[in-house]
Amino acid sequence: MYFLIFHRSIVSHIDWLTLSFKDKQKEYSYRHNAESFSSVSLVGCPLTMIVISTSQLIVLPRDSLSIISFSVTLFILTLLVLFAVVEQFPKYFLQSLEKASKRMNHSLIGRCVFASVCIVILAVGNVVDTVGCAQMYHVQAVNCTSELDMGEECLYPSYFSHMTVMVLIASVLPIQPLLVAKTAIPTVIVLVGILANVALLWDLLVREDIISHRHCSSYTPAILAVSLTMLLAHLGLILLARVMEVGSRVLFLWKNEAEEQRERACDIRRKNEALVHNILPPHVAVHFLGNKKRQHEELYSQSYSEIGVLFASMPNFSDFYSEESVNNQGLECLRFLNEVISDFDALLELKKFQDIIKIKTIGSTYMAASGLNPQSTPKDDSITSRWLHLSLLVEFAFEMRKALQSINEQSFNHFVLKMGVNHGPITAGVIGARKPHYDIWGNTVNVASRMESTGKAGYIQVTEETSEILKNFGYVFEQRGLVAVKGKGQLMTFYLVGKGSDGGHQQQHSLAEPAAPTAELAEIAEETEPSDQAALLSEEQ
Numbered sequence: 001m002y003f004l005i006f007h008r009s010i011v012s013h014i015d016w017l018t019l020s021f022k023d024k025q026k027e028y029s030y031r032h033n034a035e036s037f038s039s040v041s042l043v044g045c046p047l048t049m050i051v052i053s054t055s056q057l058i059v060l061p062r063d064s065l066s067i068i069s070f071s072v073t074l075f076i077l078t079l080l081v082l083f084a085v086v087e088q089f090p091k092y093f094l095q096s097l098e099k100a101s102k103r104m105n106h107s108l109i110g111r112c113v114f115a116s117v118c119i120v121i122l123a124v125g126n127v128v129d130t131v132g133c134a135q136m137y138h139v140q141a142v143n144c145t146s147e148l149d150m151g152e153e154c155l156y157p158s159y160f161s162h163m164t165v166m167v168l169i170a171s172v173l174p175i176q177p178l179l180v181a182k183t184a185i186p187t188v189i190v191l192v193g194i195l196a197n198v199a200l201l202w203d204l205l206v207r208e209d210i211i212s213h214r215h216c217s218s219y220t221p222a223i224l225a226v227s228l229t230m231l232l233a234h235l236g237l238i239l240l241a242r243v244m245e246v247g248s249r250v251l252f253l254w255k256n257e258a259e260e261q262r263e264r265a266c267d268i269r270r271k272n273e274a275l276v277h278n279i280l281p282p283h284v285a286v287h288f289l290g291n292k293k294r295q296h297e298e299l300y301s302q303s304y305s306e307i308g309v310l311f312a313s314m315p316n317f318s319d320f321y322s323e324e325s326v327n328n329q330g331l332e333c334l335r336f337l338n339e340v341i342s343d344f345d346a347l348l349e350l351k352k353f354q355d356i357i358k359i360k361t362i363g364s365t366y367m368a369a370s371g372l373n374p375q376s377t378p379k380d381d382s383i384t385s386r387w388l389h390l391s392l393l394v395e396f397a398f399e400m401r402k403a404l405q406s407i408n409e410q411s412f413n414h415f416v417l418k419m420g421v422n423h424g425p426i427t428a429g430v431i432g433a434r435k436p437h438y439d440i441w442g443n444t445v446n447v448a449s450r451m452e453s454t455g456k457a458g459y460i461q462v463t464e465e466t467s468e469i470l471k472n473f474g475y476v477f478e479q480r481g482l483v484a485v486k487g488k489g490q491l492m493t494f495y496l497v498g499k500g501s502d503g504g505h506q507q508q509h510s511l512a513e514p515a516a517p518t519a520e521l522a523e524i525a526e527e528t529e530p531s532d533q534a535a536l537l538s539e540e541q
């Protein structure tokens with residue numbers, strides 16, 4: 001099969017006779033898929049009419065009736081084609097006309113019927129002309145020896161068959177009609193052409209033979225020659241129509257495939273973006289997604305001078321964690337931890353905490369930082385503007401405590417948070433080309449971590465400098481005393497008691513809530529790390 005040779009990719013998809021897709025859904029969408037500019041292919045109809053009329057007027061000098069017939073057919077065809085292409089030139093035509101054109105071009109039946117009508121009008125124009133010629137001139141039966149009146153017109157009727165071939169060409173050009181119409185209409189045109197030759201032009205064609213072959217030597221009769229020409233042209237054009245149809249279907253498949261691939265690529269990109277946004281802070285994710293020329297080895301780092309850092313741990317979680325069959329080899333403990341951490345993460349979704357960034361979790365310790373978003377610039381140079389994010393970090397710490405409390409109530413647990421906050425300069429960066437991780441480093445982070453590890457369960461411990469800043473926001477502190485911090489010596493630290501004039505009361509209240517019974521709190525405090533023991537000792541001194 002000709003199309004098997006050219007388009008192996010489509011063979012399994014289509015029926016070899018009708019060329020329709022075996023998949024009904026695909027066939028439906030192919031038929032309803034209106035190619036933009038497909039209406040432009042109809043321009044071939046009036047153009048063919050112009051060529052036919054011009055050549056006929058040159059070869060077969062005609063009377064005024066034929067000129068009127070040409071003009072009317074050409075006029076109707078031009079109007080129809082103009083209507084079909086209005087959609088492509090919306091600026092130059094009435095809106096209602098454009099809408100009607102669009103409706104016609106986008107309806108399967110509409111555009112099929114419309115294109116078929118154009119072809120039929122063209123064919124009818126040609127037939128009318130043929131009939132006119134045959135009837136206008138009375139031709140007597142002639143033979144090789146007859147005297148011919150060479151002054152008569154319509155001497156070359158075979159031209160009507162040549163014109164029919166042109167009509168056939170014009171009939172396969174439009175994209176809109178279905179293949180069945182593209183086959184049926186030209187077949188009818190050829191049959192009518194052959195019938196006209198036999199029934200109307202026989203004598204005229206014999207006369208043309210005699211004019212062309214004066215000596216009556218052996219020749220192929222014109223009637224046979226032109227009818228065969230029409231038939232062969234018809235077969236060739238049907239073949240061409242089928243090849244065009246296969247091509248159009250291949251393009252349709254490719255287009256669909258490309259569209260599917262594009263959608264898949266968009267989907268993957270969306271998922272990747274979501275993934276990047278999940279593992280990196282928004283501003284860093286934007287940097288990575290936007291910077292297409294980024295090299296794998298290129299390091300992303302950013303220095304900040306005023307950042308807040310929070311460490312929050314659940315000191316009694318390690319006691320809770322055990323790998324036994326009763327808790328599914330520790331799975332239930334991890335499920336619980338996941339619930340707690342997820343609740344903390346959910347707090348960061350709140351608008352007021354949008355500038356707080358979760359850095360990571362280290363075991364049951366939650367690490368977050370504020371002031372990392374370069375877009376959130378302070379309104380002015382005042383302490384309260386510059387360190388607003390630090391007060392929000394403290395608010396976040398309070399909310400974490402509340403969230404854990406409510407989980408405790410639901411699960412009959414007694415977990416408490418031990419928190420440490422510090423502020424100062426840090427360096428942030430993304431480490432690793434695979435599984436990249438955003439982290440922060442610096443003395444500020446180390447001290448924040450120490451504030452947590454040397455702190456007390458249920459308390460938020462801060463350095464003196466941090467407490468000074470937070471006092472501007474109305475937070476109330478209780479001096480803890482000097483704490484021995486590894487590598488830093490003795491640091492004066494404070495416990496955050498609450499906010500406002502009744503801050504002390506607030507803190508009392510939060511501690512008095514059944515987050516952990518007082519005895520349990522004391523127990524937890526005693527179970528702090530060795531460095532904490534040193535800290536507590538220094539406190540006692």
Ligand SMILES: Nc1ncnc2c1ncn2[C@@H]1O[C@H](COP(=O)(O)OP(=O)(O)OP(=O)(O)O)[C@@H](O)[C@H]1O
Pocket residue numbers: 362367439440441442445446447449450486487
């Ligand atoms: N980016 C970070 N993520 C998590 N923890 C950090 C980070 N930076 C520092 N820390 C923690 O801060 C604490 C203090 O760090 P520092 O460098 O002062 O001492 P260290 O000798 O590394 O600490 P350690 O004695 O605990 O090993 C360490 O426990 C460290 O784990």
